[in-house]
Amino acid sequence: MPRLWKIGVAVLAVLALAAVLSFPSLLHSVLGLRRANRTDEQARRAILPPVSTPTDTREKAQLFWLSPSSPDTLEPATLELNLSADPQERAKQLITALIEQAPSQVQRTLPADAALLQFYLLPNGTAIADFSEAFGTETPSGILNEQMAVDSIVRTLAANLSTVYRLKILIRGQDADTLAGHLDLSQFFTIPAQAPPQTPTAAAPSSDQPIAVIPARSNLPGQPPSASNPAAN
Amino acid sequence: MVLAMLALFAAGLLALPPRSLITLARQNTPSPQNAEQEPPSSAPEEPSSRTVVLDPAHGGADFGARGPTGLAESDVVLDFARAARIALEAQRIRVLLTREGNQNPSFNDRSAMVNGLHNALFVSLHVSSSGPVGTARAYYYLFPANLAPAATSQNTAPVAAAHASLVEWDHAQQRSIDLSRQLAAFVQTELLHRFKGSPETPIAAPVRQLRTIAAPAIAIEISSIDVTDAKRLDQMAQPLADAIGRAVAEFPLPAPPGASSGGH
Numbered sequence: 001m002p003r004l005w006k007i008g009v010a011v012l013a014v015l016a017l018a019a020v021l022s023f024p025s026l027l028h029s030v031l032g033l034r035r036a037n038r039t040d041e042q043a044r045r046a047i048l049p050p051v052s053t054p055t056d057t058r059e060k061a062q063l064f065w066l067s068p069s070s071p072d073t074l075e076p077a078t079l080e081l082n083l084s085a086d087p088q089e090r091a092k093q094l095i096t097a098l099i100e101q102a103p104s105q106v107q108r109t110l111p112a113d114a115a116l117l118q119f120y121l122l123p124n125g126t127a128i129a130d131f132s133e134a135f136g137t138e139t140p141s142g143i144l145n146e147q148m149a150v151d152s153i154v155r156t157l158a159a160n161l162s163t164v165y166r167l168k169i170l171i172r173g174q175d176a177d178t179l180a181g182h183l184d185l186s187q188f189f190t191i192p193a194q195a196p197p198q199t200p201t202a203a204a205p206s207s208d209q210p211i212a213v214i215p216a217r218s219n220l221p222g223q224p225p226s227a228s229n230p231a232a233n
Numbered sequence: 234m235v236l237a238m239l240a241l242f243a244a245g246l247l248a249l250p251p252r253s254l255i256t257l258a259r260q261n262t263p264s265p266q267n268a269e270q271e272p273p274s275s276a277p278e279e280p281s282s283r284t285v286v287l288d289p290a291h292g293g294a295d296f297g298a299r300g301p302t303g304l305a306e307s308d309v310v311l312d313f314a315r316a317a318r319i320a321l322e323a324q325r326i327r328v329l330l331t332r333e334g335n336q337n338p339s340f341n342d343r344s345a346m347v348n349g350l351h352n353a354l355f356v357s358l359h360v361s362s363s364g365p366v367g368t369a370r371a372y373y374y375l376f377p378a379n380l381a382p383a384a385t386s387q388n389t390a391p392v393a394a395a396h397a398s399l400v401e402w403d404h405a406q407q408r409s410i411d412l413s414r415q416l417a418a419f420v421q422t423e424l425l426h427r428f429k430g431s432p433e434t435p436i437a438a439p440v441r442q443l444r445t446i447a448a449p450a451i452a453i454e455i456s457s458i459d460v461t462d463a464k465r466l467d468q469m470a471q472p473l474a475d476a477i478g479r480a481v482a483e484f485p486l487p488a489p490p491g492a493s494s495g496g497h
Contacts, residue, residue: 147438177441181297
């Protein structure tokens, strides 16, 4: 074998050996990067402070998820949650529970990776809920699916809070045209008037039909609460 | 010189605000795109004066809902629209599609197609990600009850009159909402006959596409894309087309001059 060939083979052997030796660390780095991407939403959620306040008490609350037997209707479920006396914190706790405590995957209305980034409640009863991007990207596309997602928030807030009259949904702090391609997020959604349940297990709202998600007008800053409560069709 | 003037004219057109008033659209004849899409069969034999704009939702890079086998909502609704077009044209109703292939016009582009027409109806077609398979729902847009009329009153009568004839693009559907609800009821009745388990009445929901349509407008959503055998959806195409054809033919549209102001 000519000398040049021998040198070439030796160089290739050295390179192959180096590749074999460096492969594990390379693999480790790639997997690390992948893991970092996958847990982006969880990481974001982890840095959010836990929703707990000094006024928290253990209370029964009604939360709305999909009916296991009828995927186009919502069904109330009664859970015991730590709920604040402060309406703004209470709303955060309820929406977070709606995301994190869904009874099953088929009953889920909000994506598991979605996070409520902020929730503001103005003195006139206007609420602004700011969700992470996953709320838009991971909600199944479709009028029905998107309507169920917003309905579950609206009905959960209505059942457990008497001071929220309309809701604006933002995604990552921005106005979004639609939730996942269909449902109009440009306007406010009316929270139907409903006294918070005295005995939470009683007087569950009818779940025969999907309720209409009623948008409220978005440009009425001084709107009196009583005017933003039209009857659903 | 002529080229410079043309460039200036084009620049002026581009400078128009994207959300303009519908009267601008009404001054224009249907776009060349619409003219191209007009089926040749609709011209002869004195076709019906009404036009149905069928809107296969999504398209392009936006597939909409995806099934477990990769079936895309954008493809399914295009097939639905083609079947519905045949059913409508059989009744000598003029039909336009917002897309003929895998394009993805914006919400406003689709709205512009119908807002430039008189005596038109708009039907947007969708397939849900989940839900009871084999059912269909008709939707109409639900505005808040306290939404003020789009044209506000002014001090001078001429200005007030001019404003009264304008329709705000972002709330264009508001003047047609009653007709849309009636159309949705007609369609839902026909859907219920053909797809057992469907709701008996149409559903009010803020479907974005409908908000900027200045004509009776509904969305129909079929459940669902979550099927392993695409034939199940294929089999729904003809009954869906028949339902749309029958409902549209029976739907009483007011005379053209007042068609777009029937709601208020």
